[in-house]
Amino acid sequence: xxxxxxxxxxxxxxxxxxxxxxxxxxxxxxxxxxxxxxxxxxxxxxxxxxxxxxxxxxxxxxxxxxxxxxxxxxxxxxxxxxxxxxxxxxxxxxxxxxxxxxxxxxxxxxxxxxxxxxxxxxxxxxxxxxxxxxxxxxxxxxxxxxxxxxxxxxxxxxxxxxxxxxxxxxxxxxxxxxxxxxxxxxxxxxxxxxxxxxxxxxxxxxxxxxxxxx
Numbered sequence: 542x543x544x545x546x547x548x549x550x551x552x553x554x555x556x557x558x559x560x561x562x563x564x565x566x567x568x569x570x571x572x573x574x575x576x577x578x579x580x581x582x583x584x585x586x587x588x589x590x591x592x593x594x595x596x597x598x599x600x601x602x603x604x605x606x607x608x609x610x611x612x613x614x615x616x617x618x619x620x621x622x623x624x625x626x627x628x629x630x631x632x633x634x635x636x637x638x639x640x641x642x643x644x645x646x647x648x649x650x651x652x653x654x655x656x657x658x659x660x661x662x663x664x665x666x667x668x669x670x671x672x673x674x675x676x677x678x679x680x681x682x683x684x685x686x687x688x689x690x691x692x693x694x695x696x697x698x699x700x701x702x703x704x705x706x707x708x709x710x711x712x713x714x715x716x717x718x719x720x721x722x723x724x725x726x727x728x729x730x731x732x733x734x735x736x737x738x739x740x741x742x743x744x745x746x747x748x749x750x751x752x753x754x755x
Contacts, residue, residue: 565578574610667704690722698712
């Protein structure tokens with residue numbers, strides 16, 4: 542997948558700067574270096590410091606400083622290539638492409654997970670989530686509840702006919718107290734509960750969820 546994204550980045554002189562603008566701070570580059578890279582994207586890759594400094598209206602010294610800095614950050618490199626009977630120095634941005642490809646893949650994956658999770662809640666609830674409910678679900682992820690565990694708690698709530706996030710919130714934190722982290726843990730906990738229920742021959746509630754008000 543990364544290889545395809547890198548090729549798209551190389552071929553697209555319109556969308557690529559937008560990706561760079563979004564993530565340049567994560568790459569720890571200065572605004573001057575950002576402008577420098579955007580310039581290089583649309584230019585011939587032949588290494589010509591004088592032309593670069595003239596086009597960007599900066600000194601030759603500043604041009605060489607930018608190249609050295611970006612090279613030290615593994616965003617570009619100068620490579621000598623054989624062209625016919627001669628050799629040319631060319632600027633390669635493969636390091637930059639690889640790093641931005643990582644951001645693209647990582648962002649798309651997170652957005653897909655986020656969308657799927659919210660969509661499942663809205664499907665089960667039969668309505669659109671409110672902004673506050675979105676924040677609550679995001680808060681569960683930030684509290685390091687896995688998507689698997691959140692969906693298991695959702696399933697538990699739906700099974701009991703309760704469509705409230707505070708109900709699911711209590712399930713999640715109760716599971717955390719018990720060290721429940723995945724489907725196997727949930728099933729094991731339910732089996733243990735059923736055994737105790739059978740042994741005492743009476744209904745046993747570990748937590749009276751339904752009596753809680755919103």
